[in-house]
Amino acid sequence: MAIQRLPPELVNQIAAGEIIERPASVLKELLENALDAGARAIQVDLEAGGKSLIRVRDDGRGMTPDDLVLAVASHATSKIGSLDDLEHIATLGFRGEALPSIASVATMRVTSRSEEAPHGHVLTVAAEAELAPAPHPVGTTVEVRDLFHQVPARRKFLRTERTELRHLQELVRRVALGRPEVGFQLTHNGRALMQLPALPAEAAGQRVTAMMGEGFTDAALQLDAEGAGMRLSGWLGLPTASRGQPDLQYIYLNGRMIRDRLVTQALRRAYADVLFKDRFPAYLLHLQIDPAQVDVNVHPTKHEVRFRESGLVFDFIQRQVAQALAHGGAAAPMDGDGSHAPVSTPEATPTVSFASSGPSSYSGRLALGAPAPPPTSPGSALPLAEAERVYGQAHASRLGQAIAQIHGVYILAESANGLVLVDMHAAHERIVYERLKAQYASAEIARQPLLVPVPVTVTPAEADRAEDGQAVLAEVGLEVDRAGPEQLRVRAVPALLTDADPEALLRDVLGELEQGSAGHVVEGRVAQLLGTMGCHGSVRANRRLTLAEQTALLREMEQTPNIDQCNHGRPTWVELGMADLDRLFLRGR
Structure with missing residues (x-):
């Protein structure tokens, strides 16, 4: 076949194949045109999942009769006029392809009236466009009927009415979420599906x-x-x-x-x-x-x-x-108008540092200008004034005052709102992880040399992985050398993880390294490495803490970013407010 120019109707159908895939594609183009015209109210009427009818009516600027005729011509638009405009596109549409593409695969009628015109005009797009006067308020109505009736091969690929309607509803939902200042109404087969008023x-x-x-x-x-x-x-x-x-x-x-x-x-x-x-x-x-x-x-x-x-x-x-x-932190309270207060960074409070003093103890030091209050016992108590001062400071804090430890796993605290339950291991895991991240970001993860290097027997592949990943291991505070084909030695660990089992720590880190490239781990993999290490450095379950240590952990939590979840996304604490407790005990009924 010799090279020839394609007829305009075939060109438009080819263009429509790129733009118009299903009824939702048509509706998207029409909604964007309405928004570009400055509409503040848009009515969408559908029939048979958009296959029989898609009608979009807006109260935008409307079009003059001359513009109405040009609007259905290929590559005619009021939105750009030069290459410079193309590089500074501020409208949703700009190509001038939507209406002619739609008209090539469906029956289309456009009715519009500009603010200056005494009445509107209707343009029926067929083999020859027909323009005639018609009553219409300021704005534009586009009716698209019998989609793909001229292209049966395309029509048979459309899904069921319910499926196409679901796509149409999701489209209106997306557009409406992005433009709350515009009102939207949606009907299907005469039944109202959505009615959203314009909002300030x-x-x-x-x-x-x-x-x-x-x-x-x-x-x-x-x-x-x-x-x-x-x-x-x-x-x-x-x-x-x-x-x-x-x-x-x-x-x-x-x-x-x-x-x-x-x-x-x-x-x-x-x-x-x-x-x-x-x-x-x-x-x-x-x-x-x-x-x-x-x-x-x-x-x-x-x-x-x-x-x-x-x-x-x-x-x-x-x-x-x-x-x-x-x-x-927790979601900001909703204002009366349905909006949240913007996120604000909490004020800095005194830091809390923890130092392990043995395998079964966990000591905390409150940097509040005074040592942590001694643990209470059934036969002893703080002087009343001192107890009120310490209790008042903690009670005013977000997580309140620790009052008990449950089975060595959870901390129970009293807050201003009710009761707080803290997963001790999950919370401290996040604290250690955030410290490691901060040190890594400053390229200063402190190392603690081991008095006696710890030998670790591994597979040859793991030994090769450790050797290839020396730079990454050093970045996260581990010093490891190879002592044989299947032998590694751990010479130093991160200072924050001095209580961790060096062998278990190395094995887990090598497991993380297996999924990264040799000698290099991208930022996301490093974060996973640090998360694994943070888990090893955290307080284990079934470890008894004094009340002072429990409260110190609460204060440290309040200072730690992302403390609401542990490194694996599990919650670290929950709160039962007084209303929740009253509901549990049927109070007020």
Whole structure:
């Protein structure tokens, strides 16, 4: 066959194949057009899962008759006009392909009226576009009927009505979450499915609660951070709001829905320290950046983007989210308008240091200008004034005053709100891990040489791994040398882990190294190494602590980032408020 020019209708159908995959693809393009037109109220009507009808009506600026005719022509748009505009895209659409592509695979009618016009006009798109006067308020209505009726091969690939409707609902949900200032109504076969009023900026949390549920907003932090020419705002679900699948993850770039690998990886890294394995975080985040620093013209559906300074964007997102999770603690209380107070960093309080004095004891020193109060016994007590002072300071703290240890595993404390239960091992594991991370970040993990090197028998593969990974082991505070084909010697361990079993520690670290490349472990693997080491350095279960030591642990917890979860994502403490206790005992009924 000789080379020939393709007819316009075939060109449009090929273009539609890249843009229009299913009814939700049509609706996405129409919603973006409505938002670009400045709509503040959008009505969406569907029939048969969008296969028979998709109607979008908005109260935006509308179009003149001339613009209406141009709107359905290929590559005609009011959103860009030069190469410079293409590098500073601030609208959701810009290619001028949506309406002609839709018209090539469906029956389409567009009715619109501009503010200056006395009445509207309707354009029926067929073989020849027909323009006629029509009554219509200011704004635009686009009707798309019989999707893919001209392309039976495409229509048979559509799923069931229920499946297509689910995709349509999720799309409206995503758009509505990103634009709380716009009202949305959604109907299907005449039945109302969604009705969301437009909200002022200060009440945006109400839209989040309505769409993501109270379970999310009750366990979420509000974030608002700026830096490096970017702004990151929105809601971060705490680990307690994690999910078994990534179905509550919403990211918007300059108001545009995206599914970007770089952003997702940055968020995954930020949550890695606090999330249990096989769990997914929930979040709704808006990233604002200079349009010139991002290319949105890299994918037909515009879901994927490319950043000019990808490393800077990654670091900014990862750092801000990690800091918010570390310092946010429990979810901030909801304000009356449905929004959270922004995350704030807790004030610094005196540090607490721990020093082990033997295999069965655990001593704490409170850096409060006075030594820790001596352990109480049934026959002794502090003077009343001193007891009130010490108790008052602890009771005013977040985790309160320790009152008992349960089976050598849990600490029971009385707080201002009720009772607190602490998993002693999990909490101290997080404390040691955060100390190791801080030392690693400053390249100063202190080592403690062993008086007698500890021999460890390993497999030849493990010995090779240790030899190849000398640099990594040194970075995390371990000094190991090879004494034979199947023999290693541990000469030094991190100073924070002097009580750990050197042999068990080395074996676990070698297990982590097996999953990294020889001689090099990326940052995520180093974090896992430190987490494993933190587990070895923490207080073990069934270890008896005095009340003073228990309280010292509580104070140290209050100073530690990410203390709400251990290194493996398990909770370190829970609180039973007075209302919870009253409910357990049926008080007030």
